[in-house]
Amino acid sequence: MFSKILEIVDAGKSFLVTSHVRLDGDAIGSELALCLLLRAIGKEATVYNQDPTPESYLFLPGAGDLIFHRLDADAYYDAVFALDCSELERIGDESVRIGGISPIINIDHHISNRTFGDYYAVDPGASSTGELLFRMAEEAGWELSPEIATNLYTAILTDTGSFRYSNTGAGTFSVAGALVERGADPAWIAEQIYDSVPAQKVKLLHRALGTIGFASGGRICSVLVSRRMMEEVQARPEHAENFAEFIRSISGVEVSIFFTEISDRQYKVSFRSKGSFDVEEIAGRFGGGGHRNAAACRLPGAYEEVRHAVMAAVQAKMK
Ligand SMILES: [Mn+2]
Incomplete structure (x- = not known):
């Protein structure tokens, strides 16, 4: 090879x-x-x-x-x-x-x-x-x-x-x-x-969890990290790593969606799934990629618009 x-x-x-x-x-x-x-x-x-x-x-x-x-x-x-x-x-x-x-x-x-x-x-x-x-x-x-x-x-x-x-x-x-x-x-x-989690990461997670939302009877879970949250706790992008995995670990959640505000009207959307649910296919529809259980894409727009479009796609696929 x-x-x-x-x-x-x-x-x-x-x-x-x-x-x-x-x-x-x-x-x-x-x-x-x-x-x-x-x-x-x-x-x-x-x-x-x-x-x-x-x-x-x-x-x-x-x-x-x-x-x-x-x-x-x-x-x-x-x-x-x-x-x-x-x-x-x-x-x-x-x-x-x-x-x-x-x-x-x-x-x-x-x-x-x-x-x-x-x-x-x-x-x-x-x-x-x-x-x-x-x-x-x-x-x-x-x-x-x-x-x-x-x-x-x-x-x-x-x-x-x-x-x-x-x-x-x-x-x-x-x-x-x-x-x-x-x-x-x-x-x-x-x-x-x-075993070396920075304090800013825990503080950022605390703020992010305030935005937690569920859909499809608890099978989909989402959280947001905004730039303002990052500034408030002086966090760097690396401190938001693994948040999508964390919310996927919730009992009953099959797909987790983690929104990160990258710049004005620009979001990174990270997907994690359990089992056979293919999030790579969903991310691909929005121009992104990854693997079956872990994928990501970037989307322009206001948070509510971006969240709505992504949630609708995941909900439709879940049916
Ligand atoms: Mn790799």
Whole structure:
């Protein structure tokens, strides 16, 4: 699956590694793991991210010194790796400049990935981009240090919701097991990620829960985070991460919808579902994408309009 990509790696010297805005554990863990893998075989590699690293991921090996938030205008790269991005645009404001680098290597597991780029390894059957990078390292015969194993384990852990989502299969556990054998410490990693909730996040959740709404007899649940709430508790976007999962965990809720006000009359809508309810299809209707149980889109308009349109779509599908 990775032979073409490994040829590019062999032939090149200097690589840029990047991922999507609104970083998650799979994005950062995958980037850092790949960067460390490339450096371990004597290549030059750096990570570019538009957004700052969320606090809960600062413990990851390399997070302090491998990630840059500005593109060096004079730098030359033999190739760029776009990881965990369903579209090149998800990189953010620099996606046009990065799109000018050749070749572009696209490694991802989103079902909506349109296989952009010159070379790609896209497998919607993989739990995470981290799992794909593990397979790539195996195919290449690269050694996995404890630091690399920690990054890849974190990528898999977070994208599977701690091995709870339907993307978790036997293969996920065998890869996770191999990473533990190579030095990833599950208890320590879980403590860094899950037992270090910032106070602003809890305060933001408190405000968001004031907007909680139910529909279809409690089978649909929604919440809103507005920019004003964010300002009131001095929260950053990362503090609203997982709110959609949180309200999906309510007994009887089959679909959760989490609205985030991004700018004036612009909302991000995150969907989570239980079981076979396909929210990817709903998000797709509004120009977004994702997976069956986790998807998102962006919509313009006033909150009431956006909420009405989205709720109507979910309610109609539920019938
Ligand atoms: Mn992912």
